[in-house]
Amino acid sequence: MRTFLDALYRLSGAFAALCLIAICTIVLLQVGANLIDAVAAAVTGTAIGLVIPSYAEFAGFFLAAASFFALAYTLRTGGHIRVTLFIQKMTGLPRRIVEIWCTGTGAAMAGYLAYYLVLLVVESWEYNDLSTGMVAIPIWIPQLPMALGVIVLTISLTDEFLRVLRGLPPSYEGLESGEG
Template sequence: MEPEESVVSPSVVSSIGGGFAILSGYAFIGLSFLIVAEVAARKLFGVSFQSVDEISGYVVAVVSPFAFAYALMMAAHTRIDIFYGRFRGRSKQVLDVAACLVLAGVAAFMTRSVWQVLLISWKFGTVSIGILSIPLWIPQSLWFLGSIVFLAVAVVQLAMAARGIGTAPDGDNDPNATPNGTL
């Protein structure tokens, strides 16, 4: 009997996550230019843009879950290898599944929590207390999108771990393993 193909392939999730990682990088580059312009304007002309700190907070909050997803795709999250390296084969796969299950649970909890915050902001029409008075549902929607991407990557990693595909850093000589557990 043939194994069922997944509806969302790891390459699709990888492409989406990688695309958002690139956009996140551009957001940080733009933020860097904004901060440099703010500092230069303040030092040279005594003028401040007033809301760079507020915008910075939104950018960091929005980009963080995309960074979590990208780090997971690249197997860049910290692993505790002191004991992990001593396991082989099935034992290592069980540890991988357990770790991916916990991470997917954390991602699901985060996504649910962000959704609840977003709903409250939407319901009450909450705006930021800064000069910009941005409706908070706008940055929170992007934050929620990032959380969904992180959750999707975590679930795909969990499925790959359960199937024994590329989760261990050394691949345990599995010909189907992807390098470093990447998607």
């Protein structure tokens, strides 16, 4: 099970990276189109009018997908910013209780969010909601990666919660201090 979960978190992080690459590609293509237009306008006096339709909207969709897909991977690797001022001096049972409370509350909140994001995706699909850009995209398509990312985050937080319940340190703790 551990191998499957670690692979799931890495896959989620890989999807986030692919979304960032897609953003870079879209923006570079639009910049290239703008440069070709500028050269055409300078040479002929008339711009060609090259444009990638809804490129800003697509970049926004990929940014949302990257942000949500990265959540679980970032948690697992200790990359989330945690305020440890309160618990950094704690040891033993008090620290374990706080970690149990934090991971349990986080898992519950992420699960709540995941539930309602799935409902939002289903509702958008049922009503055939479309984006408002030049290219009308069914809005459930960019909403789906958000829901999937939060589902994987919920799994990750539940994994951490169960880990701490068993008396093990959270996986992100050793990574923050430069271990493992």
